[in-house]
Amino acid sequence: MAIVGAADTEVGKxxxxxxxxxxxxxARRALEDAGISKDQVDGLVTxxxxxEPYMYHAEAIAEYLQIFPRYCISANAGGGTTFSTIQxxxxxxxxxxxDTVLVTMADCLRTGLSREQAKKMQSSTGHPEFETPYGAxxxxxxxxxxxxxxxxxxxxxxxxxxxxxxxxxHAARNPAAQMRELITVEDVLNSRMIAxxxxxxxxSLVSDGGAAIVLASAERAADFPHDSVYILGAGEGHSHEHIxxxxxxxxxxxxxxxxxxxxxxxxxxxxIDVAQIYDCFTPVVLIELEDLGFCEKGEAGAFxxxxxxxxxxxxxxxxxxxxxxxxxxxxxxxxxxxxxxVTQLRRIAGDRQVQDxxxxxxxxxxxxxxxxxxxxxxxxxx
Amino acid sequence: MTDHxxxxxxxxxxxxxxxxxxxxxxxxNIQRCSGCGAFQFYPRIVCSSCMSGKVEWVQSAGRGKVxxxxxxxxxxxxxxxxDLPYVVALIRLEEGPTMMSNIGECEPESVAIGMPVEVxxxxxxxxxxxxxxxxxxxx
Ligand SMILES: [Zn+2]
Numbered sequence: 001m002a003i004v005g006a007a008d009t010e011v012g013k014x015x016x017x018x019x020x021x022x023x024x025x026x027a028r029r030a031l032e033d034a035g036i037s038k039d040q041v042d043g044l045v046t047x048x049x050x051x052e053p054y055m056y057h058a059e060a061i062a063e064y065l066q067i068f069p070r071y072c073i074s075a076n077a078g079g080g081t082t083f084s085t086i087q088x089x090x091x092x093x094x095x096x097x098x099d100t101v102l103v104t105m106a107d108c109l110r111t112g113l114s115r116e117q118a119k120k121m122q123s124s125t126g127h128p129e130f131e132t133p134y135g136a137x138x139x140x141x142x143x144x145x146x147x148x149x150x151x152x153x154x155x156x157x158x159x160x161x162x163x164x165x166x167x168x169x170h171a172a173r174n175p176a177a178q179m180r181e182l183i184t185v186e187d188v189l190n191s192r193m194i195a196x197x198x199x200x201x202x203x204s205l206v207s208d209g210g211a212a213i214v215l216a217s218a219e220r221a222a223d224f225p226h227d228s229v230y231i232l233g234a235g236e237g238h239s240h241e242h243i244x245x246x247x248x249x250x251x252x253x254x255x256x257x258x259x260x261x262x263x264x265x266x267x268x269x270x271x272i273d274v275a276q277i278y279d280c281f282t283p284v285v286l287i288e289l290e291d292l293g294f295c296e297k298g299e300a301g302a303f304x305x306x307x308x309x310x311x312x313x314x315x316x317x318x319x320x321x322x323x324x325x326x327x328x329x330x331x332x333x334x335x336x337x338x339x340x341x342v343t344q345l346r347r348i349a350g351d352r353q354v355q356d357x358x359x360x361x362x363x364x365x366x367x368x369x370x371x372x373x374x375x376x377x378x379x380x381x382x
Numbered sequence: 383m384t385d386h387x388x389x390x391x392x393x394x395x396x397x398x399x400x401x402x403x404x405x406x407x408x409x410x411n412i413q414r415c416s417g418c419g420a421f422q423f424y425p426r427i428v429c430s431s432c433m434s435g436k437v438e439w440v441q442s443a444g445r446g447k448v449x450x451x452x453x454x455x456x457x458x459x460x461x462x463x464x465d466l467p468y469v470v471a472l473i474r475l476e477e478g479p480t481m482m483s484n485i486g487e488c489e490p491e492s493v494a495i496g497m498p499v500e501v502x503x504x505x506x507x508x509x510x511x512x513x514x515x516x517x518x519x520x521x
Contacts, residue, residue: 129392135462143452
């Protein structure tokens with residue numbers, strides 16, 4: 001399976017476009033990159049928008065574009081679900097259900113949410129009877145995981161802060177990133193405490209933005225104008241929905257999703273040249289780095305602190321800046337990891353290009369460390 | 383008395399109504415499977431270990447330990463502002479199941495992982511009395 005087109009919209013504050021318009025803008029750019037017309041699309045995948053939800057989101061986008069797909073589905077969540085939809089769309093192509101799938105996702109959490117919608121977003125996190133009443137904010141849910149990791153492995157606030165510093169250093173080289181001013185570990189630790197031990201700069205951004213890709217079978221890759229990027233492996237893992245029901249607070253289902261993706265690709269963590277790891281909050285990255293096999297359990301903090309994830313380090317990570325510094329529009333958040341992986345493997349990332357990048361791993365998670373999906377991408381078909 | 387009316391009040395469902403009723407009676411109930419003996423929380427119509435439909439209510443001792451916690455410095459909604467800073471924790475009950483709660487009646491900074499806690503009940507409305515935890519008295 002091949003990604004034959006990929007593009008992002010502008011990100012940050014985009015008040016002049018609605019979420020639907022941004023979703024269309026992302027689609028238009030990806031189709032242009034793939035060099036195809038909308039009428040060649042026979043599969044459409046979107047995610048629902050929080051600021052402008054539709055009961056049938058993908059159908060609404062198809063209608064807007066006046067396309068009439070054979071395969072049409074919207075995800076109601078983001079995170080790991082984003083990469084799950086890529087795996088499902090690839091499966092649909094392999095099964096002969098459709099040939100050319102457009103995956104386009106956008107939302108406007110920065111400028112598009114009404115007060116009521118913002119309130120609803122907060123109150124919809126957690127189990128409505130047994131968690132939500134206790135008043136945890138989204139950062140507070142993740143702080144529970146951070147505290148457990150600190151207690152079990154001795155991870156420090158400085159090590160979590162190093163994740164934010166690493167992403168920002170990469171964003172500084174990415175003209176598209178929302179936040180580009182360099183920060184230090186001290187800046188993170190001095191930023192406002194939101195939910196101990198998480199500070200404001202341990203938390204991802206709130207953005208408007210969209211991104212899209214076009215997926216087709218690898219046999220057709222030569223028909224498209226730009227370098228294709230191949231899906232070598234894909235895997236999912238699902239362990240819970242509500243954090244109070246988690247099997248473990250410190251080991252996630254990224255362990256299974258990673259192992260499944262590595263097995264399909266016939267590769268291991270040591271083969272990955274560049275990784276885009278879901279970074280809604282800094283401690284999430286540490287757990288994912290461990291569970292995806294890049295570090296032993298408990299060692300990710302020291303790995304990031306010692307520049308392990310720098311562009312010139314052993315595992316260049318979140319080279320666009322990630323959701324901590326590039327953008328995070330909610331459900332579409334993981335799409336930018338995917339388009340960045342394509343950019344890196346096409347070797348057109350400019351100042352932030354990882355030398356000789358051959359194999360990339362992208363990982364998404366959603367819920368509260370609940371739902372995980374991993375993709376392994378390569379420049380060459382395996 | 384603190385006003386809880388703007389908080390995210392739970393809406394009991396058919397399979398949890400009995401549990402909320404026991405909270406109104408200041409009893410913390412959990413379920414025990416008559417088939418395999420497993421305890422579980424939250425309430426379910428089947429045992430999540432063996433799928434037996436024979437799950438019975440038993441009263442928890444209401445004691446447990448803090449598994450993890452955070453101190454919320456920002457409220458999730460206006461109605462929680464008066465509680466700031468407040469502790470949200472996961473608590474493992476002596477019987478085994480884990481539940482989320484607040485830990486009150488102590489300095490938030492004094493809460494620690496492994497700390498023994500015990501249940502108390504707070505009336506939020508005529509329908510909802512909600513379990514809360516506080517540091518256990520040294521026994
Ligand atoms: Zn049972």
